[in-house]
Amino acid sequence: MTLHKHWKGIALFLLPVGVMYVTFFIYPLGYVFVVSLTDFRGFGSMEFVGLANFRRIFEMTNFQFGLRNNLIWALSLGFGQVALAAVVAMILARKPPFWRFLRTAYFLPNVISQVAIAMLWYTIYRENFGLLNTALRAIGLDHLALNWLGNLSTALPAVILQQLLYIGYFMIILLAGVMSIPRSLYESAEIDGANVFQQEVFITIPMVKSIAVVAMTLAMAFGIRHFEATFLLTGGGPANRTMTLGILLHRNLHAANYGRASAISAVLIIVGALIIGLTRHLLTTRSAIEDVKQ
Amino acid sequence: MSGHVTAMNPRERALLAGRRTPQAVLAKAAKWSVLALFLIVTLFPLLWLLLQTFKTNAEFVMNPLALPSGFYYQNYLDAVRISGLPRLLMNSVIVSSASTAINMLICSMGAFVFAREKFKGQQLIVTIILAGVLVPIIALMLPYYRIIRGLGLFDSLAGLTLVYVAINIPISTFLLQGFMKSIPFEMEEAGVIDGCNFWQRYWLIVLPLSKLGIVTAGTFVFLFSWNEFVYALLLTASFTTRTLQLGIRDFQGQFFTNYTGMYAAITLSIIPSVIVYVFFHERIISGLTSGALKT
Numbered sequence: 001m002t003l004h005k006h007w008k009g010i011a012l013f014l015l016p017v018g019v020m021y022v023t024f025f026i027y028p029l030g031y032v033f034v035v036s037l038t039d040f041r042g043f044g045s046m047e048f049v050g051l052a053n054f055r056r057i058f059e060m061t062n063f064q065f066g067l068r069n070n071l072i073w074a075l076s077l078g079f080g081q082v083a084l085a086a087v088v089a090m091i092l093a094r095k096p097p098f099w100r101f102l103r104t105a106y107f108l109p110n111v112i113s114q115v116a117i118a119m120l121w122y123t124i125y126r127e128n129f130g131l132l133n134t135a136l137r138a139i140g141l142d143h144l145a146l147n148w149l150g151n152l153s154t155a156l157p158a159v160i161l162q163q164l165l166y167i168g169y170f171m172i173i174l175l176a177g178v179m180s181i182p183r184s185l186y187e188s189a190e191i192d193g194a195n196v197f198q199q200e201v202f203i204t205i206p207m208v209k210s211i212a213v214v215a216m217t218l219a220m221a222f223g224i225r226h227f228e229a230t231f232l233l234t235g236g237g238p239a240n241r242t243m244t245l246g247i248l249l250h251r252n253l254h255a256a257n258y259g260r261a262s263a264i265s266a267v268l269i270i271v272g273a274l275i276i277g278l279t280r281h282l283l284t285t286r287s288a289i290e291d292v293k294q
Numbered sequence: 295m296s297g298h299v300t301a302m303n304p305r306e307r308a309l310l311a312g313r314r315t316p317q318a319v320l321a322k323a324a325k326w327s328v329l330a331l332f333l334i335v336t337l338f339p340l341l342w343l344l345l346q347t348f349k350t351n352a353e354f355v356m357n358p359l360a361l362p363s364g365f366y367y368q369n370y371l372d373a374v375r376i377s378g379l380p381r382l383l384m385n386s387v388i389v390s391s392a393s394t395a396i397n398m399l400i401c402s403m404g405a406f407v408f409a410r411e412k413f414k415g416q417q418l419i420v421t422i423i424l425a426g427v428l429v430p431i432i433a434l435m436l437p438y439y440r441i442i443r444g445l446g447l448f449d450s451l452a453g454l455t456l457v458y459v460a461i462n463i464p465i466s467t468f469l470l471q472g473f474m475k476s477i478p479f480e481m482e483e484a485g486v487i488d489g490c491n492f493w494q495r496y497w498l499i500v501l502p503l504s505k506l507g508i509v510t511a512g513t514f515v516f517l518f519s520w521n522e523f524v525y526a527l528l529l530t531a532s533f534t535t536r537t538l539q540l541g542i543r544d545f546q547g548q549f550f551t552n553y554t555g556m557y558a559a560i561t562l563s564i565i566p567s568v569i570v571y572v573f574f575h576e577r578i579i580s581g582l583t584s585g586a587l588k589t
Contacts, residue, residue, distance in 0.1 A: 009492030010407050017404035017423075017463060024460030025426050028437035035436070088332055091325050102329060104575050106336055111571040111578070113521035115539045116564050119546075120339050123346075129553065131342060134358045165335045169582070176583035196321060211586050217428070225430040228523050232543060246432045250528075253436055265433040272430050 032269070036262035053263035065240035066248045067267065069156060073244065074223030074275055076160050078216045085170035086212065090200050092171070093178035103175065107168035114163075114228035121162040122233055125149050149234050155241045159229055170215045177211030178204055213283050217276050224272040340564075347558040354554050366554075373559035376548050378533070382541035383566075389451050389537060390519040393458035397515045398508055400459070401466035406496045408467070409474035410482065420471070426464035432524055442529050449531045457529065458519040466511045469581055473507025474500060510581040513574045520567060538563055 036053055038046040057063045088106065092099045109117060124131040125148040133145035148158045181204065189199050227246040230236060236243040245268045252261035346354055347369050348362035373379065408420050438457055439448075447453030477500060485499045501508075523539045530536060542563050549556035571578070 006411060006492050007413070010411055010413055013403040013407045013492075013496070014419075016400040017467070020400065020460045021423055021426070021463055023441065024434075024438070024457070025429060025463075028434040028441070029429070031437040031440075032433065084332075087328060091328060096325065096329070102333065103579070106332055107575070107579070108568070108571060109336055109340070111517055111521075111567045112340075112564050113523065113539050113542070113567065115521070115523050115542045116560055119542060119560050120343055123343065123553075123557070124339060129355060129358050131339070131358060138359060165332075167332065168336070172579055172582045173586040176586040180587060195317070214586065221428050221430065225432050227432050246524075249432070249435055250524075253439065253528075258436060261436050265436065268430050268433040272428070272433075276428060 029269070032262045032265040034262075035258055036266045038259050038262075040258040040262075042256045042258055049259065053259045054267075057260060057263050057267070062236070062240045062243050062248055063245075063264070065243040066236075066245045066264075067271070069241075069243055070224055070226070070245050070268070070271065071275070072156065073160060073226050074220040074272075076164055077223040078220040078275075078279065081164045081167060082170050082174075082212065082215050082219050084164075085167040085215070086174050086208075088167060088171050089174035089178050090204055092175055093204075094196075103172065106171055109166045110168045115232060117162065117166075118229040118232040121229070122149075124162075125158055125233070150238055152238055152241050155234055155238055159233055159242050162229060162233075163226070170219060173215050173218075174208060174211060177208040181207045209283070213280055216279060216283070220276050220279065221272065224268065224275070343557055344561055346554055347561050349554055351552055351554045369554045369558035370562065372549075372552065372555035373562055376552075376555060377541060377545060377559045379541070379559065379562060381533070382536060382538045382563075385451060385534075385536060386520055386538040386566075389454050389458065390516050392451075392455045393462070393519040394512050394516045396455070397459045397462050397466055398512050401463060401511070402470055402501060402504065402508065403496065404463075405467055405470035405474050406500055409471045409477075410479075410495070410500060420467075423467050424464055427468070431461055435524070435528055438525065439528055448529060449535050451535055453529050454526060454535070454537070457525050458515070458522060461525075462515045462518055465514055468585065469511040469514070470504065470507050472584060473510070474504055477503045506577070509574070510577045513570065513577050514581060517567065517570060517578075520570075 035046075037048060037050060039049050039052075040046045092103055123129075127133060127145075127147040127150070130148075132148065136142065136145045146154065148154050185203050185207075186199055189203060194202065225246065226244055227250075230242050230244050231247055231250070234242040236247045245264055249261050249264045249268070252258075252264060345362055346358070348365050348367075349360075350366050350368075353360070353363060353366075404423075408416065442448050442453040442457065445453065445456075447456065481503065482495055482499050485495055490498060521539060522537075523543075526537045526540050527543075530540070542560060545556045545559050549559070
């Protein structure tokens with residue numbers, strides 16, 4: 001109705017957000033892919049080098065570890081963290097006593113900066129005066145106390161765990177989904193003799209699938225873009241065992257290896273898109289088949 | 295009476311007795327174990343940190359698990375003196391407030407157009423903007439660095455603010471346009487009849503009705519900007535532009551072996567986020583909830 005009358009207003013209102021979005025999303029994405037094909041070092045001329053940067057980084061040990069660890073991060077958060085969050089969401093959706101308090105409490109760490117959380121976990125994991133080792137020694141398990149962040153086999157699990165256990169963000173998202181399921185479905189299942197466990201498996205899980213896929217997508221995106229805790233706790237060590245592409249990108253940027261840094265960015269973006277796209281594809285296809293069966 | 299009870303099958307009897315079958319008891323124990331475990335994981339480290347700040351450093355080194363013997367507030371005085379906390383706090387307040395205000399202004403204008411007008415290509419533009427949520431922002435370190443340097447804004451709070459405004463465009467647009475869509479059109483039509491122009495429809499009618507949506511989206515932007523680390527690290531260099539999160543990273547070097555002093559500084563750095571959460575947790579939860587249900 002008012003289609004043409006307001007075109008000036010519409011254009012004017014979209015201008016600021018449009019300029020910002022093009023400058024900080026579209027142009028940078030293009031920039032990264034173009035520069036990844038050059039030997040740019042920040043000044044002077046740019047020479048086109050084809051896929052040389054990509055060939056080079058895939059040969060680098062720290063990149064191989066980084067890529068592997070980013071995948072581990074994405075899968076741990078996408079499946080592990082979301083699964084834990086789903087269990088808690090299913091419990092809270094039945095509104096046990098104090099459920100509102102619990103919901104608020106579980107989310108609290110998510111508003112605290114990752115930097116502060118990482119510092120907190122440093123005080124837990126550190127070898128001397130660390131909370132974990134002190135507690136282990138106090139109960140006589142001295143032999144289990146070790147340098148959690150410096151050990152080759154425990155460093156990565158330790159860093160992932162300090163983020164994975166804070167389920168609040170995904171718990172809230174999933175709780176919203178579970179609570180939107182009509183109560184009548186559970187009531188009729190109860191009358192049919194289904195116990196709580198069966199109700200969760202056969203009603204809740206299929207009904208929240210689409211929201212769970214959203215949560216998993218976000219969790220994987222968080223895993224791909226992980227930076228802070230690793231940067232502060234281990235810096236990618238020991239011996240690259242906790243290396244991530246973000247840390248490597250930051251290093252190459254500081255060394256003014258702009259071509260190589262951009263190639264790492266490009267891999268980060270492509271791998272992120274692939275893993276998210278693949279998960280969504282696999283999970284939604286299966287649910288479509290189930291829908292047909294029903 | 296007893297005859298009546300025995301006439302029921304075991305399941306009905308269990309229901310009547312408050313479901314005290316062995317399985318039900320087990321399920322209940324499992325349920326509360328899970329809830330308690332996550333409560334401990336969530337709160338215990340924070341409480342432990344808080345308790346250490348009341349100890350002297352010697353007390354802490356002797357036994358990190360013991361309760362404080364008194365209230366040793368000197369740690370907090372040390373924390374403020376050694377870390378330069380007031381400056382860090384001020385920089386963070388400036389950047390976070392400015393980012394939130396500017397982001398809310400430009401995104402509410404965009405969201406108003408997306409939610410209340412129809413035009414060609416609208417759906418495509420909205421989809422492109424919302425897809426920004428999934429872009430791994432850290433992959434854009436190099437272009438952001440080059441853009442901010444190119445604008446002459448390197449090592450300035452303005453440069454950092456500009457980046458935070460931009461990064462939050464997708465999430466704010468998503469929350470605000472969703473909220474604005476839920477406002478009845480009748481309100482706006484009445485305004486149009488009274489002679490409101492395009493700007494007045496936005497400023498006098500839709501924006502005041504979107505207060506709750508603005509608070510929700512604004513809380514997300516503020517907390518993001520307050521807690522952001524990567525771009526603060528990349529785009530600033532001097533102490534005068536250092537934000538709180540960068541400051542925390544330096545605590546280790548500043549406090550050296552004064553552990554309890556450092557813990558006090560970390561505690562002080564966490565307090566503002568907790569205060570925001572205490573006041574706005576309803577908004578945060580509703581923002582995440584509406585986000586989940588709309589997708």
